[in-house]
Amino acid sequence: MLEPKPEITYSDLIFNPIGIISSPYKEKFGIPRQPGLVTEAQATLTLLPPYNQPETVRGLEQFSHVWVIFVFHATHDQGWKPTVRPPRLGGNARLGVFATRSTFRPNPLGLSVAKLSAIQVQGRTISLVLTGADLLDGTPVLDIKPYLPYADALSQASAGFAQETPPAMQAVSFSALASAQCEQQQARWQTNMRRLVEQILSQDPRPSYQQGQPQGRVYAMRLYDFDLRWHYTPAGIEVLELSSN
Template sequence: MDNLTEFIFKPIGIIHSCYTQKFGIPRQPGLVTAATAELELLPPFNRRECLNGLEVFSHLWVSFIFHHTLSEGWRPTIRPPRLGGKKRVGVFASRSTHRPNPIGLSVVKLESITQESDKLSLQLSEIDLLDGTPVIDIKPYLPYSDHIIEASNGFAPPPAANKTVTFSEQVKSFCQQYQQTTGRNLYLLTSQVLSQDPRPAYLQNSSGREHGIQLWDVNIRWHTTPDTFHVNYMEPVNNESDSSFTTRRH
């Protein structure tokens, strides 16, 4: 085994995701069903025969690289958000991105396989993957063996989406126009993301603050009360002068 101390992995694809920044990504896959992504396969793996038979599976395991934290290195202990960001546990008792080998693993839903000329892609949903994530492998998810009913959740019990999310009338109108133009259900995505409370642990007991997030190509602002998040502002990231796709703050 002395000659197997290092391995080199080549990305098989790249993720194009609704999550263009780390803030707002749910802490686990499957929590936000409206979250979508495209996994574009890279040469020489963009060959249709590589996917033959995959279409009969509903879900996939996606192995990927935590590319945004590579430069930060690994940490022997971390503070999980589920423990309030104060108590430390070992890195191997966590799903932290700061790992000795920065490999992530997510279960995602396979919506379809699409091909346009030489571009071969998997359309995914229920994802927790950052835009630009390099993928190193995909495998079918098998519920009879991969779903262990009696497994323990440890210190990370299933989260409850306990925040009520409301929208101003202007924002509702924006979401309707955006969906008509792009086919993306921004209203549902925003509602599901915010209901999970994406704020860091030290801010989750605060209220009255304004926060911002970017989903797809839209900047979103909301303010907090103890039990409600109110979305009062949206505008395109790259077309801020287009008044037809801009809401005003109230």
Template sequence: MTAADPTGFTFQPIGYLQTPFADKFGIPRQPTLAPHATGVLKLLPPYDRAEAVRGLEAFSHVWLTFVFHQTAGQWSPTVRPPRLGGNQRIGVFACRSPFRPNPLGLSLVQLRSISTDEGVVLTFSGVDLVDGTPILDIKPYIPYVESQPDARSGFVSGEPARLQVVFSELAEQQCQRYQTRYPELRALIVDVLTQDPRPAYADDPARRYGVRLYTLDVKWRCDGQSAFVESLDSL
């Protein structure tokens, strides 16, 4: 890319984010909603140099710029946000939909650690991205300019109602069994299901859903008030 060309750009990922989310269904609709969703980013050469992250450890939160690689190339001028029940259309530039003309995303996440022992490895909490998402950039979050508590936020004002999450005996036992491998698994399941990831128009208590976390398919049902975790099946 030449600095003088304003019409076309090529970007190289600085790394690919590892997350617990094996596919898109179940991923929270925004970052920080699932605090136990951990993301790990190993920087790729030539960006994997300790000096490239010097000073970043002093920031608690960072912006990740990334590519919505699973929806790239698919967009329309209007979308139907789940927050509006999935049947009202608004402009693509008035929402955070992954279906965009340029498939760029922006997530504010908590920076948990930086290791420079072998290359550069950063760990984040509260990620809302599918495993393998290409990351283009990291920038520190600066609250005194970026936090706007009085901002208007259109159709996304207020927090949506949360579901109560109830585990079957079997699911509890399975969480225990996976405790060593995935210490935050149970808390992550609660984080994810309390957000009610069902499609907006689906309200069928008999329907069994599967959310894929790590190497597990978490099977659950929902009566509109509670999410009932039935079992955790190996993928």
């Protein structure tokens, strides 16, 4: 048997972002809990100097998907916790942080796979258009790696409580006002806004501990440059408005 290493000290490791994310998600609340659940969402990863050279992404167009290793910048000053309460378990069970993808990690590193929809090169502005990413606007990116199906796609892997895709729990309907606003916003953002809103809200962004609570409260999340407002009815979620202010 291999002996475990004795305690070692290691000098600090310093990393620099190689890119930055622009995304419709302006706050943590409402972001899907895993990538791929909201396929209408598009994000842009723009390379920062000195990495903004066309050479660094040469050949990347041969890959349909990429891994993005990023920093949980919105929560990383809150430190880590040995255990967390995963939403998949209703928020009732505590699991070790390394058994979850919680943001409150010893090193606040995130790992997401996204569809690589386009690579845009305009002089020194080099951007990857990513579809289905669950990334907050302004996220610093540390690395991009090609997705290799022969090594990464382990369809036989088992994952206990997290084996299956989370079911879309909620039916989503739109008020007349919200429907009209979706049309307007769709033209501005070149996104199927109605489908994007449906995909985000059908996952029910509320924390698990609120999910049994009385209806009536109006919830809001920031999306693009507007507030998306909805409430819960006996028939499911009703989108009230997409309000700019």
